[in-house]
Amino acid sequence: MITLSMIVKNEEKHIKECLESVKGIVDEIVVVDTGSTDNTIKIAKTFGAKIYNFEWINDFAAARNYALKKSSGDWILYLDADERLLHKSINELKKLTRQKSNEAYYCRINNIDNINDRPSVMAYVRLFPNDKNLNFEGAIHEQIENSLKQNKYRIKNSTLEINHVGYSLTNNELKLKAGRNLQVLLEEYNKKKSPYISFHLGQTYGVLDDKEKALLYFYEALEGADLKKEYKALAYRYIGISFAEKQNFGAAEDYLKNSIECDPDQPLNLLAASEVYIANGKFKEAGSCCYHAYKVNKQYSEGKKFSFQSILLDDKSIIYQGLKIAVSSGNSYLFNIFFPLLKESKNLTKGDSLNELLLYDELLNNKKFSLNTIEQYLNFIDDKNLDLVLTLLEKYSRTDNKVLLLNALCNKFPSNAILFNKSGITLMQLKDFANAEKMLEKAKNLNESNPSIIFYLVSAYIQNNNFEKVVALIQSAEIQFVSSPEVLNSLKILKEKLKLL
Incomplete structure (x- = not known):
């Protein structure tokens, strides 16, 4: 006998689909309500749920444990209202619960994110024997694992899958x-x-x-x-990225190495490490991280790999990163790995897909294109492939075309500091210092924490004889980057060259 154990509050939007997913599979539905004011309870009653009220005391574990006390089944399956048991897991659930045992089971939780396109997979114990000695711990992000281990239960992996839709949020x-x-x-x-x-x-x-x-x-x-090592890996990644944002790529690399040592198969961490390796000129390591990210991301997506927490990526995001590394380093071997993967990911009967491949061909082979063609290209350039396009543009020598495309991209992505920075650099190369200054000032306003933008802007000010702005910019940068020795040293060298202060 299986009891579905739930705690809810104002879940009328989700609870019906949750209960539909276990209809005819569980023998008892226990719903503990912590203060709903909508139709949650009314909907639950239509599925024969036993309803209990629990006064909310800012403690999820207390509510879960109250639900356990009200459950009479041999097995406990617990779900939140915004979760659904996958149909393909029904037979496995029946098989695991045929008889009581001293085993509990990890389930794969697929966190769906249709808004930010950043899904993740996690492993949590969601199925375990009903035992009065078991208790959840933790007022939030509550867990049953410690109690299971203390009571000598073995925790095993299973193929049970649950979709979690509640994180498709703005x-x-x-x-x-x-x-x-x-x-x-x-x-x-x-x-x-x-x-x-x-x-x-x-x-x-x-x-x-x-x-x-x-x-x-x-x-x-x-x-x-x-x-847990997966959590350590995510913490190391966050710290590493914070150093990268301050342009301290040496420290960023150290922390991302620690992240990968803790969890070598975390796609997001691998991709972040590849970006830092690029900044440090280590293209071999960048390419290796990127390709491994692609492989393990595929395995997680297909349910062939297990992790307590893994953030998934869109395959094309990884492919674009791989191509960016290949182009930046002139690595034809890496290019020949990722370009076929890009073509496989495209529906080549669609115009935008054909135009995308055509743009890459024209940039790679230094071909000329028209203003009308640029308008077509803008339809498929997005946040995922913009970095690749900018990398290809760095190698592209037709400056007139380059300026046209950069201007069009600046109009499409008005909040992208890197884009305005690259546009400013290109205009500097064309000796259009007045417009370069405008572009670089825009880049600085969008991202004041990037010192490279500041140094390019100083160059533009010098070319335009705006020495008062040079002095003011250097002084503000010294204050802003007071905790960054590398940037301060570069500013000191610059001041000595200019003999301004």
């Missing part, structure tokens, strides 16, 4: 959710500090764009020996 919605979770996390942290809670505080502050606090808690989480 950035504002994600921040609202993170803000609600933050209070509970801080209360839990103040009661009992742990690397696990510190990690989730880091994640939460990261969503809320409070990088300083995110880093504080990630560093603290990494001090704990019992933090």
